[in-house]
Amino acid sequence: MSDTEIEFDTAGITRKFMYVNRKAPYGTIYALEVLEAVLISAAFEQHACIVFIDDGVYQIKKGQDTAAVNMKNFSKTYGIIAMEKEDADEDEDMDMVWRIIVEKESMEARGLSRDDFVIDVEVIPSDELAIIMAEQEIVISG
């Protein structure tokens, strides 16, 4: 770490973050690095919508086998997001709402259903997702 660490006062502020996953899990690094950003953000107890659209829906598909492409299979790590969501849902003292959303059209276009995913998701059509997206304060995508 370098010389001066600058910190902002974020105590007591809860904002709406959205993480938009649009890319297939392998082939580019976006999926992995968005996942890393989501996991770190959990410590800040912010609202978060984790969204999977386009080929991004493949990131959470069950039964990934990456041996042949020599890539780390990080699909199990999405379980941590599901756990964070559970913690947020169960802890009444914590003002933190997490939603895990798959866009319906993207899912159906790829012949997938909610049973194909490694975590429980809300399946939401794109017109409704657009409204949710417009309500967000910080949108980070990959």
Add this chain to the structure above:
Amino acid sequence: MKFGILVNEGPFTHQASDSAYQFVKAAIEKGHQVMRVFFYYDGVNNANKLSAPQSDDRNLVKLWGELAAEHNVDLVVCIAAALRRGIVEDNLADGFRISGLGQLTEVGIAADRLVVFGD
């Protein structure tokens, strides 16, 4: 207004970092505050001081550093993204610092707007 900036691309393949630089410069000139510029994904390559573009080309690595020095802008490179791309303290350009991804979340919370450049 207080801005946070996220730069997601390196200095050459995409225009994103140029656009971010111009945006930050213009925002400061207009009297806005830029709380932090966070470099993620290939954006960490903006902090590689070994980068040596041709002399008749703009040198974004240097330009970012000069902007930081002149206006005291906090340029933060994500450590996880940086390490896997070979950006370490030894080749970190002037004006940048390496820190954790939490610094992105933090500026997202603290700034009025987080403006994202690049895919």
